[in-house]
Amino acid sequence: MVRMATAQTFLLAIGTKKGLWLATSQDRQEWSFTGPHFLMAEIPSIGIDTREGRTRIMVGVSSPHWGPTVAHSDDLGATWTEPEHGAIRFPEDTGAALERVWQIYPDAESRPGVVWAGAEPISVWKSTDGGEHFELNRGLWDHPHRSEWGAGYGGAAAHSIVVHPGGDTVHVAMSTGGVYRSLDGGTSWEARNKGISAYFMPDPNPEFGQCVHKIAADAVVDGRLYAQNHHGVYRTDNNAESWDSIAEGLPADFGFVMLAHPRRAGTAWVVPLKADGERIPPGGQLAVHRTDDAGDTWTRLDAGLPDKEYNSVLRDAASVDTAEPAGVYFGTRGGTVYASADEGGTFTEVATHLPDVLCVRAAVVAGA
Amino acid sequence: MCGRQWWPVPDISLVLPSVLQPLAGGQSVLTAPADGPVTVGKLLDSVAADYAILGRRLRDETGALRRFVNIYVGGDEVRRQQGLDTEVAPGQEVLVIQSVAGG
Numbered sequence: 001m002v003r004m005a006t007a008q009t010f011l012l013a014i015g016t017k018k019g020l021w022l023a024t025s026q027d028r029q030e031w032s033f034t035g036p037h038f039l040m041a042e043i044p045s046i047g048i049d050t051r052e053g054r055t056r057i058m059v060g061v062s063s064p065h066w067g068p069t070v071a072h073s074d075d076l077g078a079t080w081t082e083p084e085h086g087a088i089r090f091p092e093d094t095g096a097a098l099e100r101v102w103q104i105y106p107d108a109e110s111r112p113g114v115v116w117a118g119a120e121p122i123s124v125w126k127s128t129d130g131g132e133h134f135e136l137n138r139g140l141w142d143h144p145h146r147s148e149w150g151a152g153y154g155g156a157a158a159h160s161i162v163v164h165p166g167g168d169t170v171h172v173a174m175s176t177g178g179v180y181r182s183l184d185g186g187t188s189w190e191a192r193n194k195g196i197s198a199y200f201m202p203d204p205n206p207e208f209g210q211c212v213h214k215i216a217a218d219a220v221v222d223g224r225l226y227a228q229n230h231h232g233v234y235r236t237d238n239n240a241e242s243w244d245s246i247a248e249g250l251p252a253d254f255g256f257v258m259l260a261h262p263r264r265a266g267t268a269w270v271v272p273l274k275a276d277g278e279r280i281p282p283g284g285q286l287a288v289h290r291t292d293d294a295g296d297t298w299t300r301l302d303a304g305l306p307d308k309e310y311n312s313v314l315r316d317a318a319s320v321d322t323a324e325p326a327g328v329y330f331g332t333r334g335g336t337v338y339a340s341a342d343e344g345g346t347f348t349e350v351a352t353h354l355p356d357v358l359c360v361r362a363a364v365v366a367g368a
Numbered sequence: 369m370c371g372r373q374w375w376p377v378p379d380i381s382l383v384l385p386s387v388l389q390p391l392a393g394g395q396s397v398l399t400a401p402a403d404g405p406v407t408v409g410k411l412l413d414s415v416a417a418d419y420a421i422l423g424r425r426l427r428d429e430t431g432a433l434r435r436f437v438n439i440y441v442g443g444d445e446v447r448r449q450q451g452l453d454t455e456v457a458p459g460q461e462v463l464v465i466q467s468v469a470g471g
Binding site for chain 2: 063064065066067069082084085086089090092095096097098
């Protein structure tokens with residue numbers, strides 16, 4: 001649904017290594033902040049649920065001392081609630097314990113109570129009560145590949161979940177393991193990594209084991225997804241049966257972010273980083289790159305960004321809103337958050353000197 | 369008349385750090401009756417039954433003590449004793465102290 005910017009409130013949620021900040025704006029230029037919420041806890045995942053007119057903010061909270069949990073707020077952060085026994089809790093027979101919630105993903109408008117979560121250890125969860133209680137996806141948990149999945153630097157987690165809005169197809173990306181696809185709503189899963197390189201393995205083209213950093217689905221073209229890999233930027237046009245490189249034209253094929261436009265076919269954004277030795281914007285020059293033709297060409301977008309920036313942008317530290325034109329937001333490990341109200345054409349600095357930004361989510365919400 | 373005299377058995381006290389006290393209704397000390405042998409694990413079970421979120425802050429869903437949560441019985445951290453099987457005597461204080469980890 002297209003939402004006009006003039007009649008709406010914009011909500012920007014910034015999860016950092018030491019808490020959550022929330023900001024609202026009427027024009028995406030001036031922002032009013034609250035926070036820190038959950039001071040001294042990491043906020044690696046945020047989901048903003050705007051379905052059926054609600055504004056529910058769900059956050060994955062990870063305290064190094066007191067462990068992980070999921071909390072939600074229905075009043076823009078004035079109060080927070082968490083279920084007594086935890087929203088995400090591994091069943092006893094798994095012998096596992098939740099380490100960190102990496103992804104909170106409200107499903108389509110047509111499934112208004114459904115929220116998905118991705119977690120560490122590698123697992124996918126589904127809630128049918130708006131994110132208050134989640135059930136472990138047994139198909140992926142019991143997958144025969146599990147013993148061979150590995151951990152990236154940040155841990156072993158399912159960090160990306162993409163659900164087809166009109167059907168039963170679900171794509172999950174995990175580090176490390178790659179992309180897995182379910183055609184039956186999550187009952188069964190198959191690795192779908194053909195064409196994605198795993199140069200760090202003895203066989204650089206394995207069935208699974210890739211380190212896919214983020215995936216996103218094209219808003220219009222059925223079966224088209226984009227992937228930012230640990231080296232490599234890819235597109236599939238056949239529902240992940242195979243992937244083709246779209247890295248040509250980018251200053252680096254490494255990065256963590258992959259965003260797709262909320263409505264327009266072929267438009268996606270990445271934030272390239274040089275790797276493996278540096279992991280900073282190439283030459284210290286931070287830029288977002290946008291494609292409007294599904295990765296055939298890329299446009300460098302750096303208006304409003306600093307001349308030098310040596311901090312990286314993590315996989316979930318970027319987001320788009322659903323306004324017209326779409327807003328693009330991202331934060332750095334140096335604690336600066338940038339926002340663009342024109343699809344990346346011009347950025348403004350909306351927050352500085354925060355702790356490392358782990359997660360950014362933006363939405364157009366009612367009221368506020 | 370000759371008879372046995374029953375003395376009240378002193379409770380066990382669980383002392384919470386300030387950051388966890390809101391999860392126990394603002395209390396800094398929780399008490400549990402020492403009616404029979406009590407281990408740290410049983411004491412934490414009892415805490416979790418009354419204050420479930422507090423229980424989850426101390427132990428994960430497998431029952432394991434969280435890595436940076438330290439519990440002291442008799443002045444010694446329970447990992448250097450019998451872990452969650454460490455026995456607590458009537459009247460003893462059990463201290464919950466967060467580790468000095470962090471950055």
